[in-house]
Amino acid sequence: DAKTTQPTSMDCAEGRAANLPCNHSTISGNEYVYWYRQIHSQGPQYIIHGLKNNETNEMASLIITEDRKSSTLILPHATLRDTAVYYCIVSQPLQTGANNLFFGTGTRLTVIP
């Protein structure tokens, strides 16, 4: 069952920051927030993950609210190649290291020239 709520679709102008929100009000203390994206006809691609603190890597930034009930993925300078479906997932890793990532329907981000 989905533990996250995301808007169905969003548009963003090329070169501007894309801010994708995600609500996860029932997240538990040891669950992580993961973001993946899926470009048309490809498998999903990992973007970033976090537990409590904000995180940044070469692709994006993840802002998690202090109560951890919501988060925002930020693509600082969106390009046309960032057009994709973005999935926000909360999951607790199993002791084996594997984790069941439930991919809902995500947010379809369209970057407009």
Added chain:
Amino acid sequence: DVKVTQSSRYLVKRTGEKVFLECVQDMDHENMFWYRQDPGLGLRLIYFSYDVKMKEKGDIPEGYSVSREKKERFSLILESASTNQTSMYLCASSLGGLPQTYEQYFGPGTRLTVT
């Protein structure tokens, strides 16, 4: 770069046939996963494996089985294919052990049509 390959991009099978979908990863990952993706439903986990010969059911295991005889290879088996198994099937792999793994690497997918 991690590479996850799947045996076919497109596959057409008849109802009742036994179907094998093969997945191979080249990064010595402990964990491997099989998902199916359907419009409006997102990706759903069928089975995963955290070690050779080990398997765990995901959210929708009914009608499927899996095999992991070697670390790099994870097979999804449809014992008797049915039309409701027409879908895109995606394989993924990730590192194992603690601390938690986080990045699953996905293959390109196999679009299976059962007629």
